[in-house]
Amino acid sequence: MEKKMRNSLQIAYAEVDKILEYIPRARVSQIPLSIREMIKARKQKDYRVNINIEKPLEEQDLQRKTLVLLAIFHLEYWSRSEQREELLNLHWKYEKEKQEMQRRLYDTDEIFEERKEQRNTQTSTAMIVYKENIFQKLWHRLKSLFA
Numbered sequence: 001m002e003k004k005m006r007n008s009l010q011i012a013y014a015e016v017d018k019i020l021e022y023i024p025r026a027r028v029s030q031i032p033l034s035i036r037e038m039i040k041a042r043k044q045k046d047y048r049v050n051i052n053i054e055k056p057l058e059e060q061d062l063q064r065k066t067l068v069l070l071a072i073f074h075l076e077y078w079s080r081s082e083q084r085e086e087l088l089n090l091h092w093k094y095e096k097e098k099q100e101m102q103r104r105l106y107d108t109d110e111i112f113e114e115r116k117e118q119r120n121t122q123t124s125t126a127m128i129v130y131k132e133n134i135f136q137k138l139w140h141r142l143k144s145l146f147a
Contacts (some may be wrong), residue, residue: 007044008063008065009042009065010042010043010044010047011044011047011063011066012063012065012066012069013039013042013043013044013069014043014044014045014047014049015049015051015062015063015066016039016043016066016069016070017039017040017043017049018049018051019051019057019066019070020036020039022051022053027078030077030078031073031077057070074087075087075088
């Protein structure tokens with residue numbers, strides 16, 4: 001599993017390195033040299049990246065980690081302060097919605113409440129056995145004798 005994760009990260013580094021070749025040098029130079037060197041050193045050397053500059057990045061077969069790295073570069077190095085604040089607000093909004101959805105989905109109170117309701121419906125639908133008491137049995141016997 002760890003090897004697969006490491007391999008996918010190396011592929012993402014290779015894809016990012018290839019994409020950075022198509023970005024103007026002025027933009028690429030805004031990324032610290034140490035990060036660019038790390039990407040070049042850790043990328044998978046034998047992986048062939050196919051980037052079609054005619055298509056948007058969303059339509060290309062890129063790994064999710066590649067898009068995440070590019071989004072981080074955009075947020076940290078390429079966006080102005082207003083854009084950065086807007087992007088962070090959007091990110092926090094989506095994060096809150098995601099957490100709220102997970103909270104509702106895995107809410108223990110609701111899960112136990114549903115189980116309690118299921119138990120109540122099961123017990124309320126149980127058959128009640130009607131037993132005649134001794135006087136009713138005697139009365140019915142007497143009635144059947146005289147009828």
